[in-house]
Amino acid sequence: MAGKRKRVQEQAEVPMSSMIDVVFLLLIYFIVTQKDEVSEAHLAVNLPTPNVAQKQQEDPPRPIEITVLADKVQLQGRTMTTDRIVEMLEPRVKDSPEELTVMIKTSTKAHTSNLVEVLDLCRSIGLTQLNVVTLDD
Amino acid sequence: MKRRNQEEMQTPIASLIDVVFLLIIFFVVTASVEKDIIDESIMLAQAKHVPPVEQKDPRTITINIEVDGSANIALQPMSPKALQNILTATREKGGNSVPILLRSDGRTIYRDVSKVMDVVGKSGLYRVSLAAEAEGK
Incomplete structure (x- = not known):
């Protein structure tokens, strides 16, 4: 049992x-x-289009020109820190950031992080028309 | 006396299984959401200001660019020619508004990124973004 x-x-x-x-x-x-969930930011850029003639008509007369070199950043040809660039651009973009075009000339020797840094600071002050062109050097 | 001993040993298992099943169901539900193949070897550049992307266009074509400049789509290595073929086919099928996301390593030399950008530009697709790691969540 x-x-x-x-x-x-x-x-x-x-x-x-x-x-x-x-x-x-x-x-x-x-x-x-x-x-981990990767939190990615996407920075939209405009690439140069093949038909240049049409593009020149669309662009406003004086785009802001930022040059990205391997070890420095220039605004309208003058070398300065990124903080200074933000200071210089902020009053200009205050009214209508959407209409302003930024031409970002990037050296082939620069790193992607240099370009991303500049794109990031442009976006931080509201600039969205970011044209990235390659600098032949 | 013998029976009491057996009962005491059995008791914690039932609640343990409850907890373990709950965890499993949680992981199964949350794991199936992520479907993209992510190239883990890429260390994106940091973007301090741009908010992370909440939802990306399901049509997005992600091109990964490694430190050495080699490009791949979903870990499939791509020669410039193969990339051109894929992008042209994409434009023909989905129109030229299909977004392209360039996930370039922050340390990649811009020359290699610009080569991919040239191919994208030639294909006629104009919605191009550079991926960056957003700070915080």
Whole structure:
């Protein structure tokens, strides 16, 4: 009588341990493969279009010109820090930032991070028309 | 006496399984959202001001540009010629408003990025963005 009772209890316990094994395996798999949500910013740029004649008509007479070199940044040909550029541009863009066009000439020797930094600061003061052209040097 | 011992050992397992299943369901639900193949080897440049993108256009074609200048789409290496073919086919099928996202490593020399930009420009697609890592969440 005592033997029979013990057998029933054992049968009820058996599937649990293997199920826990599987469940833990799944849990560890999902924890390991779960990655941080990458928060990306997308900086829209305008590329030079092949039909130049049409483009020149659209552009306002004097675009803001920023030159990105490997080790420095220039505004209208004068070397200055990025903070200074923001100071210089802010009063100009205050009224209608959407209408102003920025020409960003980038040296082929510059790094992408240099360009992204300039694009980022242009966007921070509200400039959205960012034309990126390559500087032949 | 023997029976009491067995009961005491069994008790915590049921609540443990509850918690573990809850975690698994959470991970299954949150994991299936991310479908993009992300090139993990790329370290994007930092953008301090631009807010992270909440939702991107599902048609977006992402071109990854590695530190050495090689381009790939969804980890498939792309020669300039292959890239040109894909982009031209995209324009013919989806029109020229299909967004292009360039995920360039911050340390990539701009020359390599401009080569890809030239190919994109030639294909006639005009909505081009540079990806950057947004600060904070």
